[in-house]
Amino acid sequence: MIALSDYLILSSIVFCIGLAGIFINRTNIIMILMCVELILAAVNTNFIAFSFYGSDLAGQIFVFFILTVAAAEVAIGLAILTLMYRNRGSIDIDVTNTLKG
Amino acid sequence: MLNIYLTIVLAPLIGSIVVGLAGNQLGRTLSHSITILGVAISTVLSLYVFNHHVLNDADIFNQNIYTWMQIGGLNISVGFLVDNLTSVMLVVVSFVSLMVHIYTIGYMHDDKGYTKFFSYISLFTFAMFTLVISNNFMQLFFGWEAVGLVSYLLIGFWHHKESAIEANLKAFLVNRVGDFGFLLGIALVLMFFGTLDYAEAFSQKDQIIGQTLFGGSAITVVCLLLFVGAMGKSAQVPLHVWLPGSMEGPTPISALIHAATMVTAGIFMVSRMSPLFELSDTALMVVMIIGAITALFMGLLGIVQNDIKRVVAYSTLSQLGYMTVALGVSAYSVAIFHLMTHAFFKALLFLAAGSVIVALHHEQDIRKMGGLRKKMPITYITSLLGTLALIGFPGFAGFYSKDMIIEAVHYSDLPYAGWAYVAVLIGVFITAFYSLRLLFLVFHGESRVDSHTEEHLHETGSSITVPLILLAIPSVVIGYLTIEPMLFGGWLDNAITIDSSHQAVAELKGHFYSAFALLTHSVVTPPFWMMVGGAVSAWVFCLYRPDWADQIQSRFKRTNYVLNSLYGFDRLNDIVFVKGSVKLGNLLWKISDMTLIDKVIVNGSAKLARYLGVLIRPVQTGYVYHYAFFMIVSLMLVLGWVLIASDYSFFG
Numbered sequence: 044m045i046a047l048s049d050y051l052i053l054s055s056i057v058f059c060i061g062l063a064g065i066f067i068n069r070t071n072i073i074m075i076l077m078c079v080e081l082i083l084a085a086v087n088t089n090f091i092a093f094s095f096y097g098s099d100l101a102g103q104i105f106v107f108f109i110l111t112v113a114a115a116e117v118a119i120g121l122a123i124l125t126l127m128y129r130n131r132g133s134i135d136i137d138v139t140n141t142l143k144g
Numbered sequence: 145m146l147n148i149y150l151t152i153v154l155a156p157l158i159g160s161i162v163v164g165l166a167g168n169q170l171g172r173t174l175s176h177s178i179t180i181l182g183v184a185i186s187t188v189l190s191l192y193v194f195n196h197h198v199l200n201d202a203d204i205f206n207q208n209i210y211t212w213m214q215i216g217g218l219n220i221s222v223g224f225l226v227d228n229l230t231s232v233m234l235v236v237v238s239f240v241s242l243m244v245h246i247y248t249i250g251y252m253h254d255d256k257g258y259t260k261f262f263s264y265i266s267l268f269t270f271a272m273f274t275l276v277i278s279n280n281f282m283q284l285f286f287g288w289e290a291v292g293l294v295s296y297l298l299i300g301f302w303h304h305k306e307s308a309i310e311a312n313l314k315a316f317l318v319n320r321v322g323d324f325g326f327l328l329g330i331a332l333v334l335m336f337f338g339t340l341d342y343a344e345a346f347s348q349k350d351q352i353i354g355q356t357l358f359g360g361s362a363i364t365v366v367c368l369l370l371f372v373g374a375m376g377k378s379a380q381v382p383l384h385v386w387l388p389g390s391m392e393g394p395t396p397i398s399a400l401i402h403a404a405t406m407v408t409a410g411i412f413m414v415s416r417m418s419p420l421f422e423l424s425d426t427a428l429m430v431v432m433i434i435g436a437i438t439a440l441f442m443g444l445l446g447i448v449q450n451d452i453k454r455v456v457a458y459s460t461l462s463q464l465g466y467m468t469v470a471l472g473v474s475a476y477s478v479a480i481f482h483l484m485t486h487a488f489f490k491a492l493l494f495l496a497a498g499s500v501i502v503a504l505h506h507e508q509d510i511r512k513m514g515g516l517r518k519k520m521p522i523t524y525i526t527s528l529l530g531t532l533a534l535i536g537f538p539g540f541a542g543f544y545s546k547d548m549i550i551e552a553v554h555y556s557d558l559p560y561a562g563w564a565y566v567a568v569l570i571g572v573f574i575t576a577f578y579s580l581r582l583l584f585l586v587f588h589g590e591s592r593v594d595s596h597t598e599e600h601l602h603e604t605g606s607s608i609t610v611p612l613i614l615l616a617i618p619s620v621v622i623g624y625l626t627i628e629p630m631l632f633g634g635w636l637d638n639a640i641t642i643d644s645s646h647q648a649v650a651e652l653k654g655h656f657y658s659a660f661a662l663l664t665h666s667v668v669t670p671p672f673w674m675m676v677g678g679a680v681s682a683w684v685f686c687l688y689r690p691d692w693a694d695q696i697q698s699r700f701k702r703t704n705y706v707l708n709s710l711y712g713f714d715r716l717n718d719i720v721f722v723k724g725s726v727k728l729g730n731l732l733w734k735i736s737d738m739t740l741i742d743k744v745i746v747n748g749s750a751k752l753a754r755y756l757g758v759l760i761r762p763v764q765t766g767y768v769y770h771y772a773f774f775m776i777v778s779l780m781l782v783l784g785w786v787l788i789a790s791d792y793s794f795f796g
Contacts, residue, residue: 071770
């Protein structure tokens with residue numbers, strides 16, 4: 044029998060990998076998008092685990108919403124990246140700092 | 145009666161407004177006709193009012209006509225108080241004003257501002273009427289400021305002359321000092337009595353006795369502040385400096401405003417406030433001392449002046465000093481008596497001086513005159529009569545009024561009254577000296593007029609000479625006719641209060657038999673011999689041995705210097721007040737404006753925002769992962785803090 048804590052440990056590991064991916068990654072924005080997906084996956088895992096062990100279906104329904112929103116987000120994110128590449132010829136993180144004060 | 149009073153006050157105002165607004169369309173003749181008609185109506189009605197109140201003993205008329213404003217419980221109204229004092233003032237003001245209006249036709253004949261001038265002097269007449277007829281302090285103050293305003297406008301009437309602009313600015317500023325004191329005095333009256341109505345305030349005057357203010361007696365403070373106003377308007381030392389300068393204006397207004405009427409407003413005001421002034425011996429003493437100083441020292445300055453109008457102006461200052469002395473010794477009726485006689489003969493002297501000025505094509509230096517007696521007989525004779533009245537030649541108007549002042553000071557038992565007596569007595573000598581010096585230098589001796597002017601020299605036109613003659617008549621007879629009823633017959637009793645401790649007028653009454661007896665008795669009185677002494681010395685120094693005057697001048701260089709520099713009042717004002725305020729202004733400009741406001745507050749706050757921005761800006765790097773890092777770290781910190789704060793109860 045797999046215990047609840049095993050799921051939670053797994054999702055924390057995935058979450059931390061995603062987080063570390065965002066911070067450490069210095070190459071391009073697609074990597075950041077993928078890391079965000081990892082974080083979302085970790086959250087989803089948590090939801091489902093709690094839902095199963097707490098016998099409450101609401102958590103699983105919530106995951107559906109998150110998956111839908113994440114799909115939309117990826118679609119928009121990739122579209123933005125495509126446009127950005129077309130306009131600036133690069134999607135490197137180091138050059139996308141025009142927001143600085 | 146109300147309609148009559150209203151007509152007296154409003155007729156000149158209507159004339160002034162009509163001519164002021166439509167003067168150019170109406171033309172000169174119509175303009176002066178309208179204003180003269182307005183003032184003539186006032187004059188006739190004033191005489192009627194005089195007859196009604198003074199001769200037929202009508203009751204005092206005291207009525208509010210219109211509520212001007214209402215502030216809390218305080219009602220400020222426009223109201224008329226007509227008693228004998230007001231009636232006398234109305235007659236004097238309207239008569240002199242009418243004479244000056246007529247005179248102006250001739251004097252301002254060639255001036256571009258002809259209609260404007262008429263509008264102004266009518267406006268002045270209106271303002272002076274509101275001042276004297278007022279039944280409350282606020283309307284008095286309105287009239288006070290209004291005459292000041294017109295005086296300002298008229299001193300600077302020839303505004304292309306820089307000296308005229310300087311003079312009217314000076315007059316305005318010096319009067320502000322006086323008016324400030326006056327306004328404070330009025331405010332204190334309101335504070336102590338809760339009303340600005342004369343009758344109401346005076347009826348509860350007893351409750352101010354014994355109260356203190358700023359460590360002094362309250363009534364003394366009130367009276368002194370009110371007197372500061374009188375000092376400004378009536379040109380008493382040290383606020384006299386504006387009056388000689390006011391001679392920059394056209395001569396008719398010098399006669400009307402700066403000799404006969406406006407400058408006597410202070411005298412009138414103190415007489416009106418006699419119930420208050422009587423309560424404070426200290427205030428009366430200050431009034432007397434200031435008056436004595438003015439009477440003596442301003443007269444001395446008249447001796448060294450060479451401008452015909454300035455000699456008369458210093459004479460006016462000196463005579464105002466006499467009136468003030470009379471106020472100080474509680475002889476209010478005597479002050480008003482001198483005010484009246486002085487109004488006639490000083491207006492006459494000014495208008496005569498103006499006549500000479502016109503005849504000589506605006507030459508005012510008496511060293512360039514002389515021998516005009518034959519060329520201008522009417523001007524000469526009227527000036528002679530005016531001068532005799534001024535120096536107090538027995539029988540003339542000034543003789544009675546000045547003699548009574550001197551006697552009143554003699555009988556007064558205020559502290560320092562002895563010194564004031566000496567001052568006014570010497571003043572008689574000086575008055576005779578400078579008046580006759582003026583007369584001799586202008587009308588007698590060799591002609592020093594330049595030959596070109598000499599050829600065209602002739603008597604001035606009838607619009608100038610008729611007012612001279614009409615003013616000469618009262619200058620001669622008014623004293624003889626009115627001394628008995630005015631001083632001792634109770635003409636002014638219903639307007640003036642004299643405390644029983646001030647016995648000067650009562651003493652005068654005890655020594656008075658008749659105007660004629662005073663005349664015959666005069667040769668044994670000291671003032672008569674002072675006058676004769678002054679007259680003889682004037683004759684010696686101006687006609688008999690003019691070279692002696694030069695010798696004395698070179699012998700007493702220092703005295704001469706002091707007199708010629710006008711005791712240094714102008715220089716003192718220049719150094720302390722003019723330069724002082726410029727320096728203060730510079731200081732404030734540099735420290736408070738430039739440094740404090742500009743540098744610290746305005747630019748300082750902008751700079752502060754910029755420095756803060758520079759300090760914080762590097763936080764915003766533009767890298768998304770920095771933002772994400774901060775967000776997550778902060779989220780963790782917040783969550784951690786919530787956990788700690790809730791003692792891990794989060795987990796159940």
